[in-house]
Amino acid sequence: MVGRMQCSPTGPRKGRARLTGRTGRPRSAAADAAILEATRAALVELGWGKLTMGDVAARAKVAKTTLYRRWAGKNELVLDAVAVLFDELELPDRGSLKDDIEGVVLQFAALLARPETKTALMAVVAESTTDDALRTRIREAVVERQKRLVVQGRQRAQRRGELPPDGGGPEGAAAAARSVDLIFDVIAGAVVHRALVSGEPVDAAWAARFTTLLLAGLRGLESRD
């Protein structure tokens, strides 16, 4: 729920918000769900370019004005509609760093194979190049949240002894953060580029080759850093 304009849909209140709860008719949580679902359906059928606010409203069976009361525009709506899909990504423990990476690469590829995610992700990123607020939202809703997978995989590999532990002190923490950022960009970037720009399949064979490359690089990088 990144692009919501005000707040407080119907549902359980948190903390002292119960006391300061706003009066009046609450927003329908069901409408929210219907709108986001309708947005995803419209993305599948029409793609980003031909998707219109009026069409989404009709699918969700809400008034067009209700859409504009909650989201500033198409960008924010679509971002919210697809951001939740990225939270489904997980990092199952397959016993080795190589298998962990291959697993997450294939999972990510499956997500990007869905028509609603691929058309929406690229389009929203494109719009974010001329909209700073949108860029911030993308970072919060997608980028930063998925870095957890890299952090998690790295910790596991360090526990297994496959990678050296972080250096001590603030310096070591900064170096570790830089490594996480770099690895994240390499993995996500390579998969996205292969799938959407090159337009070729991210299958098990490619994932294996990519992982081999990355793993060799990781050992070289970590041993000297």
Place this chain on the structure above:
Amino acid sequence: MVGRMQCSPTGPRKGRARLTGRTGRPRSAAADAAILEATRAALVELGWGKLTMGDVAARAKVAKTTLYRRWAGKNELVLDAVAVLFDELELPDRGSLKDDIEGVVLQFAALLARPETKTALMAVVAESTTDDALRTRIREAVVERQKRLVVQGRQRAQRRGELPPDGGGPEGAAAAARSVDLIFDVIAGAVVHRALVSGEPVDAAWAARFTTLLLAGLRGLESRD
């Protein structure tokens, strides 16, 4: 000139086309240049989302109908307008594979830092997910043409002895082609992701770290492939 509808702008004819040359008033090459330049200017000022065909026509001082006579729509026009920028990329020989890669990474980053390229590239790729013809054009006009940089860098490194030579026979050639594809997706993907999705700068320090990672991976990959 990928998205042109028919052909033959004013200019020197090639081969026997001189004899079979069509009669009638030729298309204005100056108008072509003005339109593409106007498109880039509009991209800078408005970004993909707010760019309109009417606006481009006004900037280029041509009639809107002239635009539609040459390009099917916004997608094709913008692709042609930015594709030429990618041809400026070169691979200067800096003496070592590491320096060559760092150089091309920084060059690519500088290209992606330009507002017209970043907003256009992502948007056109997004549209291509629901338009097969457009996807093919992107591959021809951008992707395949830039793979030359990888091929070139690889050959240089092999000549220097920094990488092992390709294996013999059709099998070796296929493996080499797969390697080129993989490396291309990793380099281009990582830089694009860092610059546009993560939204952080691709500076010399990042390029050095990335190159170190890739280089270690390359040696590991090539030695066993």
Place this chain on the structure above:
DNA sequence: GCTCTTTCGCTACGAGTCGTAGCGTAACTC
């Protein structure tokens, strides 16, 4: 020169989308 062919600029048009305003009604809090 002349004719033929194609492109050009211009105007006008219906269709579709945008985002908002206004209104009466529904839902919930105190």
Place this chain on the structure above:
DNA sequence: GAGTTACGCTACGACTCGTAGCGAAAGAGC
């Protein structure tokens, strides 16, 4: 019950799209 907010609906001006039709311009072929 009073107060407040969300909702559905309609209508609207502004804008963009992509096309059609016209007369004029620019070159090719004779």
